Amino acid sequence: MAHPISFLKGVCCGAGLMYFMDPERGRRRRSLLRDQCVHYCHKATRAAEVVRRDAQNRLQGTVAEFRHAFQHDEPADDVLTARVRAKIGRYVSHPSAIDVDASGGRITMFGSVLARELDGLLAAVRSVRGVGEVQSALRVHDDAGATPDLQGGVERRGERYDLMQEYWSPTSRSVLGAAGLGLMATCLGRRTPSSMLLGTLGLMLTSRAMTNLDTFKLLGLGGRRRGINVQTGLVINAPIEKVFELLSDPQNYSRLSDSIESVEDLGDGRYHKTVRLPGGAEAMLSERIVSVQPNELVRWRSEPDSFVPYAGAAWFNKLDDNRTEVQVCMSYNPPGGVFSHLAASAAHMNPKMLMDEVLMRTKQHLEGSQPSREEGGERTGAAASTGGHPAGSEPQGSPRVEGASSPAQAGEPVIHNL
Structure with missing residues (x-):
């Protein structure tokens, strides 16, 4: 083929047109794309304002320090x-x-x-x-x-240069992120061995600036639970007792999500569950529920033998007798770090999607709007890593939840200090 690149471009353009111009679902897909574009435009505007204020404050501080360096200071x-x-x-x-x-x-x-x-x-x-x-x-x-x-206390490391700290300032992130983009552009333009090394460095700088995560969290190294943070929440029109009873029981999650294949109750708040990954692969996750405060809080974390280290918590807030607010926050450290998270987000398979799905199905069940699911339908993987509690067979006396499907938005890495 004389121009394989041009052929691939044409195939991609045609597939994109078919996806967005589909007679049945094209309108919804275009609306979702428009909403996402507006959302990221608003985020970019807010980020630019944060960077402007931070740079202005740092400049004023530098000027003040320089001026006082030549003055004799006798403070009170x-x-x-x-x-x-x-x-x-x-x-x-x-x-x-x-x-x-x-x-x-x-x-x-x-x-x-x-x-x-x-x-x-x-x-x-x-x-x-x-x-x-x-x-x-x-x-x-x-x-x-x-x-x-x-007694107690936290070890201090003294005053460190901004780039040596765990979290960078907005100004440093914007400057180094722009530098990283420039290095990647140089790599694409020249395509020499030296430019490829610079392009790799540029990719790392850009990823570090965008996520504000240190190298270990960025690449998913070290086996720590804290890495990428995701959070979500929902108001459910039901008494807090019913909401808490449903969501605090791990056995209910097999009917609230399609991603968990099986779960084994090991006792003492410990569970072993099997989660379906994209492509039909499976991951083994071990989890322990570490804290339960009735009608208020549930905390869980992974065990050392879990495929993905993670930890999370769910808060329950009573708005009135028939309205409950649920807030869920989770941190996980997948193999590959942010890059694995971005790939999972592109495939709509990440912890935030699982949490959104669980909360939406809980809302539908308790509010009485449960769309039916075909009998014997194939289970589809949702979140490959640990968004909620283990799921499995229904215990005696636990509330039964019928299956209900609902679209859930994909998550994105939390950008600190921006």
Whole structure:
């Protein structure tokens, strides 16, 4: 074939026209496409405004620091104390265990501190603008031991450059995302080995900027449960007792979703379930329900032998006697990270779709609008990874749920700080 690329372009264009101009479903598909375009235009507008404000604030801060660098600063004692305390909170794991006294530029510190944090703390306090002398009256401990003030706490890493932090600022994300797009464009234009390396780097920068996830979460490495966040919610016109009874019982989910093939109750709140993946493959997921507060909250998380690590929670809020709001939030870390999530979203198979489907079918069942499902119909995979509780056979006394189908929108990675 003389022009295979042109032929493939023609095939894709023809398939697209057939998909959107279908006599029966074309109108709905065009409406959904229009709604998605409007949605992302609004998101882009809001994101641009966030970036503008962030860049403006950072520029003003840089100018102020540069101006004050050439001025002799003699702040009031209370102002200097506030500056020192703000600095301490970035360098020690127990800032509340340290008292600060300021007098004419001289700083005296009292309280308790861990030995490994002392040198960094003193250097940080000396660097505060307006500090002339630092005196330490701190009690130094090799470890927390039985010292009440040093129990718990979170390890601090000091002040790190923006790109070394877990979450980037909106300005950094926009600049590096644009740089990544430029590198990918260079790769497409030149197609040399060096440009391919630059294009790969550009893809990683763009993905990092768009998702605001660190490398391990971006690629699904490390086996941690927290990775990609999805959330959804729905108001159901039914008493909170009935809604909670239905959604908190894992055995009901076989009738609320088509994605879960089977479930085995292992006891003690533990379940083993089989989920159908795209292409007919199956994944084994192990889950434990870790917290149940009647008519308020259900929490669950994956077990170490689960194919995908994940954790989630569902909140129930009583609006009135016959209206209940359900909010579901989940974080999961699939193999391949964001790229697997995007592929699942393109195939309409991701945790948000499963949660939307479960909530919609619950609403239809409790409100009495249940579309019938053909007997013996083939089960279709929905979310390959863990959107809800395990499903299986119906236990004695649990509410029965008849099947009902409903379209659900695909999810997308949460973009932090934007």
